[in-house]
Amino acid sequence: DSGVTQTPKHLITATGQRVTLRCSPRSGDLSVYWYQQSLDQGLQFLIQYYNGEERAKGNILERFSAQQFPDLHSELNLSSLELGDSALYFCASSVGGGSGSAPFYNEQFFGPGTRLTVL
C-alpha cells in the first residue's frame, strides 16, 4: 500500500459525458501527478500539481483538466469523453516538486488507479 488513494476504482460511462477522478496523496506529499495508461500508448504523464499550482504538463488533452485543492487532494476532470479515453488513470504523489529537488524528494508513489470505460 503506497498511501495514495484514488476513487472510484471503476467508472463506466458513455461517450460525450464528463467524469471526475479523485486522488488523495500520501500524508506530507505536496506534489500530485496524473498518468494515463491505455493498451496502445502505455503509461503517459498528463500533468503535475505542486502545493496547489500547476507545475508541469505532459500529453494532456484540452478536454481534460485538473486541479489541486488546499487540502492537497487532486481531481482530474475528463469531458466530452470518447471511446479512446478508456484507460487506467493513475495518480502519484511525491514530497518534492521536481526541478532541482534532491532525487529522494521526487520519488513518485502511485495509487491503485481508476479504470475508466467509455461505451
Add this chain to the structure above:
Amino acid sequence: DAKTTQPPSMDCAEGRAANLPCNHSTISGNEYVYWYRQIHSQGPQYIIHGLKNNETNEMASLIITEDRKSSTLILPHATLRDTAVYYCIVRSYYNNNDMRFGAGTRLTVKP
C-alpha cells in the same frame, strides 16, 4: 519518447537472480536512472534509483556501467510475486517532474 531501451520480455527461474538490462546511451551528467515495476494493472512501484555508483536496497541492486550508458537491475532471489513489467527511466535532476515510461521488460518468474 523514452530515452531508454529494454528487452520486451525475459524469463527467470524462481529462486534465481533476475538480471534486467537497460540501455541509456544518451544519458547526460545530471540524469539519474530510476527503476519502477508494475504488477498486473496495479500502480507502478518504485524500486531503486542511482546516478553513477552501484546501489542496493531491500528490493534490488542497481549496477551502472562506468560510462553510464547502461545499467542492470538485479533481483537477487526472484519469486513468483516478482512477475511484472519493469521500467527503466532516465530523469534529470533539474527537470524531473514527469517520468517517461517506455514499454518496459515483462519479467516472468517461473516455478
